[in-house]
Amino acid sequence: MDLLEYRATRTKTVGEALEQHGIDRRDFLKLCAAMATLLALPASAAEQLAVALAKARRPSVIWLSFQECTGCTESLTRSHSPSLESLIFDMISLDYHHTLQAASGEAAEAAREAAMKENAGKYLVAVDGSVPMGNPGYSTIAGVANIDVLRETAKDAAAILAVGTCAAYGGLPAAQPNPTGAVAISELIKDKPVVNIPGCPPIPTVITGVIAHYLAFGALPELDALGRPKAFYGETIHDRCYRRPFYDQGKFAETFDDEGARRGWCLFKLGCKGPVTYNACATMKWNGGVSFPIQSGHGCIGCSEPNFWDAGGFYEALSMPAHPLKVGAAAAAAGVAAGAAVTFFNRKKKGAAKAGHETTTLEDLER
Amino acid sequence: MSASLDKGVRVLKEMIDAPIASYFSSCVHCGICAEACLFYTETGDPKYTPIHKLEPMRRIYQQEYTLLGRLAKMVGLSKSVTDEELAEWQELVYNSCTLCGRCSAVCPVGNDIVYMVRKMREGMSAAGHAPEGIKGAVTRTINIGSPMGVKLPAVKAQMKHIEADTGIAIPLDQEGVEYMVTLSSMEIINFPEYLGAIAKVMRHVGRTWTLSSEAFEATNAGMQIGNSDLARVIVSRVVAGAEKLKVKTVISPECGHAYTALRWEGANLIGRPFTFKVQHIVETLEEFRAAGLLKLEGMETDRLSFHDPCQLARRGGVIQPQRNLMKMVAKDFVEMPDAGYMNWCCGGGGGASSIEEGEELRLEAFKRKKRQLDAVKPDRLVTACANCRIVLEEGLEHYKMNLPVVGLTETIAEHIPDPE
Amino acid sequence: MGELQFLTWVRGSGLNLALTIFVVGVLWRLIEIYGLGRKKDLSASRSTPGASGWATILRRSLPPPGMLPASPVSYIGGYVFHVGLAVVVFLFAPHIALLTSIAGVVWPALPSQVVDFVTVVTMAAMIAVLVDRLFKPVKRFLSTFGDWFTWTLTFLPLLTGWLAVHHLLLPYTLMLAVHILSVELLLVFLPFTKLFHAFTVFGSRWFNGAVNGHKGVPV
The missing domain is CATH 3.40.50 (Rossmann fold)
Incomplete structure (x- = not known):
């Protein structure tokens, strides 16, 4: 694909791009129906979605990777309905992405700059990874500090998608003692809408679903107080978990290899954080809807929640101490010492009261 | 003429012990003790709630013997007990409490409230807040020998009457007999039939007994007013009488508090165990019954x-x-x-x-x-x-x-x- | 502070702090109270079967004859909420997990729905005793700030726990954190309020029973 052809592709509508790739209307409608379900829209919305999408101009997307592990991208590549291919080739114009782009070095940076210039005010910026604010040297791209790349790229963006827990909330780089001074994107970019798509990694269909929503409706989905799309993060894993009935009956796996574990009982006692984790894993599942952690026998670690990384042991139940308790002999000794000290003075006082006793005579009954 | 608030507080400090500390720490203000107290049930006035009768003592406990109470007093959160307060409490601690112990019997957390009232009275009497009536009874007991002012000649006169009525000699000051019988002044003045009944019973069962000219009075107004020093003076007379006559058993008369004074408080008042047994006349009669003597x-x-x-x-x-x-x-x-x-x-x-x-x-x-x-x-x-x-x-x-x-x-x- | 951070704090540092104050407070208060000592009873004792401090510790859990009708709300409400509290605290699986992590002992739990029902009943009983305290002259007369305060301290863990389970009022994470915090407040204040009767009730009953047991009175 030469540059001319590439430019031509970028300016196509979604409908034109689909046509070019030989996707027929039936498949397209199927895709729209899938997306409508994903976004918790009524079934009738699929048709509207199809009309809107066909006419939508494919937006330019610039993907920035900072302090991250590429897990989010790995997740994205496993997206289904829409698949990564249909996303990249048909629905968006992914103009810059370290891992996925062919270009490198100056050519790569040139592509980013070109996309920014041509689509000023209209392009989306997806970010994975947190930004080190302790020392800009901790993470740079082409010698430029992450924070500078972010500010420059975000300046003319329509919106920012903070993909993954690191971008959304700081993530593992921000875990105590946060050596790099990692911070979330929303703490740095205040003048643009930021959509948090947390998860370590996020569910791929959730990433693509947010983009699809933006494409179809030209606006970002409704967000909750933590900047997350309500459609995907509205309920806890626990509330939608297929093992929930066992929790209610008080049937728990006590170890990972006991009878309870084999029978698929609730993993609460093994540290499952499902009750405090707002995500769609239990309903959308992973790997094309095959399974999710609890289904495979491991408790939820709460990876899409802010500060999950410092929320105590993964294998400590929520009702258990987050860290080993440090109440011990010292507290007991302090209590005994306090009691003994008070008792010492009490006994002295009582002794003095006794010593001061003057034998009462009849006269002493009168004032 | 030396009763004072300071003295009362000092005495209370002397009285407060682990049980009292435990009781005050356990009270949950459930008010069940009120339902057990006839002064509350019959008047409906909440001030007669037994545990409330101890409020000044509770504050002294907290202020003197708990760290937080001391701090509260220092910063003015807890007010010191005043003379006026104790004067107000006199009615609650004496008039409306008969030391009947029903409150102690019902308290769900197990507080022995009457144990505390008894000790509260020590402080009240030392502070000069005891009722005149009981003070009079104590004064007569100490000075004359009995709360009703009965002296030995009156006892002797009654003995004579009974001897005439029953034809049984009433022994006085006989050493080495089995039982020393004591009386309450009410029995001497109002119910002399009691002494006659004793004479008949003792003759019937064939046991030796005596009255004591020094220790015929068993009642103890010192205990009622709540003053251990005076109660000790009174109970010591019975102890001295019993030990002098070398009796095995002292029989407490048909009088409730005389029994408590002799049977349970006596040894503690004099600071040593008794060398003789103490029985209420009902216990003596029961022993005779059980032995088939009646x-x-x-x-x-x-x-x-x-x-x-x-x-x-x-x-x-x-x-x-x-x-x-x-x-x-x-x-x-x-x-x-x-x-x-x-x-x-x-x-x-x-x-x-x-x-x-x-x-x-x-x-x-x-x-x-x-x-x-x-x-x-x-x-x-x-x-x-x-x-x-x-x-x-x-x-x-x-x-x-x-x-x-x-x-x-x-x-x-x-x-x-x-x-x- | 985020919700999960708050929850982690109450599960971590907060719990440590509360338990430390609780342990220090309980030992200090117990020694402060029982360190005062008492005089030996010199009177001759009379033993009667069933008359002892130990017997009274048990027997005092039952209302004495004739007392139930005199204060039915205190007795029935009191039973229901004490037993209810015990069930909720000791037989709810997540609570057992906590106690197991501290004490190392495991025992079976009740189904969550049963605990849920008991919680509602317990709260109802607590409201009944509160209403009784408000309207019964004796209780009203005896009541101090401490009575209202400790009622609230005891009620909050029940209420917040129930609200958390039912996802009411606040997001679950936040409500769970508030629930744990309310328990921590209860632990912190227990040694220094009338709630300390949870410990001294045994001492008080024992003293009362022992004094009377000495006299041969089965109280």
Whole structure:
């Protein structure tokens, strides 16, 4: 694909791009129906979605990777309905992405700059990874500090998608003692809408679903107080978990290899954080809807929640101490010492009261 | 003339011990003690709630013996106890408490409230806030020898009468006998039949006994006013008398608090165990009955009920013996509701009956006894405490109830056959 | 502070702090109270079967004859909420997990729905005793700030736990954190309020029973 052809592709509508790739209307409608379900829209919305999408101009997307592990991208590549291919080739114009782009070095940076210039005010910026604010040297791209790349790229963006827990909330780089001074994107970019798509990694269909929503409706989905799309993060894993009935009956796996574990009982006692984790894993599942952690026998670690990384042991139940308790002999000794000290003075006082006793005579009954 | 607030507080500091600390720390303000107290149930006035009667003592405990209480006092969160307050509490600690111990029997957390009232009275009397009536009784006991001012000649006169009536000699100051019998002044003045009954019983069972010219009076107003020093002076007379006559057992008369003073407080007051046994006359009679020594004849046919004196039953643990004895002589013996361990006080125990200004309240509280009696309507009421007897008679008269009250010992003695 | 951070704090540092104050407070208060000592009773004792401090510790759990009708709300409400509290605290699986992690002992739990029902009943009983305290003259008369305060301290863990389970009022994470915090407040204040009767009730009953047991009175 030469540059001319590439430019031509970028300016196509979604409908034109689909046509070019030989996707027929039936498949397209199927895709729209899938997306409508994903976004918790009524079934009738699929048709509207199809009309809107066909006419939508494919937006330019610039993907920035900072302090991250590429897990989010790995997740994205496993997206289904829409698949990564249909996303990249048909629905968006992914103009810059370290891992996925062919270009490198100056050519790569040139592509980013070109996309920014041509689509000023209209392009989306997806970010994975947190930004080190302790020392800009901790993470740079082409010698430029992450924070500078972010500010420059975000300046003319329509919106920012903070993909993954690191971008959304700081993530593992921000875990105590946060050596790099990692911070979330929303703490740095205040003048643009930021959509948090947390998860370590996020569910791929959730990433693509947010983009699809933006494409179809030209606006970002409704967000909750933590900047997350309500459609995907509205309920806890626990509330939608297929093992929930066992929790209610008080049937728990006590170890990972006991009878309870084999029978698929609730993993609460093994540290499952499902009750405090707002995500769609239990309903959308992973790997094309095959399974999710609890289904495979491991408790939820709460990876899409802010500060999950410092929320105590993964294998400590929520009702258990987050860290080993440090109440011990010292507290007991302090209590005994306090009691003994008070008792010492009490006994002295009582002794003095006794010593001061003057034998009462009849006269002493009168004032 | 030296009673003062300071003295009262010092005495209370001396009195407060681990049980009291535990009790105050346990109280949850459930108010159940009020439901057990006849001064509350009959007046409906919450100030008569037993635990409330100890409020000044509670504050002294907290301020003196708890770290947080001391701090609270320092920063002014907890106010010191004042003289005015103690004066106000006098009615609560004396007039409206007969030391009957029902509160201690019902407290769900186990607080022995009456144990605390007894100690509270130590402080109250040292602070000069004891009622005049009880002060008078103590003064007469210390100075004359008995709360009613009875002296030995009066006892001797009664002895003579009884000897004439029964033909039995009343032994006085006989050394080495088995029993030393003590009396309450009420029995000397109002119910001399008690002494006659004792004489008959002792002759019937063939046991040796004596009165003591130094220790005929068993009541202890010092204990009622709550002053251990004075109570010790009084109880020491009995101890000295008993030890001088080398008796095995001292028999406490039909008087509840005299029994408590001798049986439970005496050794603690003098600071050493007794060298003799102490029994309430009911216990002595029960021993005779159990040994088959009481060979009685005839039965009372009218309906009889028994009023358990608090200090004998609930506070003294003597509950079944009086029933065993009643059944020997009563065909128609009926129990009042709550009889025995949970019996309601006559309303005049613990020195309350000697408080003149408390009479109206006492009569109000008597409504409880009246209800108990109305429930079974006995023809005669038997009891084993001369003080209960007097208070019951006053109450019955006030409420125009025609119900004779008699002592258990004389009731038993009436069925002792004349010797051949 | 985020919700999960708050939850982690109450599960970590907060719990440590509360338990430390609790342990220090309980030992200090117990020694302060029982360190005062008492005099030996010199009077001759009379033993009667069933008359002892130990017997009274047990027997005092039952209302004495005739007392139930005199204060039915205190007795029935009191039973229901004490037993209810015990069930909720000791037989709810997540609570057992906590106690197991501290004490190392495991015991079976009740189904969550049963615990849920008991919680509602317990709260109802607590409201009944509160209403009784408000309207019964004696209780009203005796009541101090401490009574209202400790009622609230006891009620909050029940209420917040129930609200958390039912996802009411606040997001679950936040409500769970508030629930744990309310328990921590209860632990912190327990040694220094009338709630300390949870410990001293045994001592008080024992003293009362022992004094009377000495006299042969089965109280």
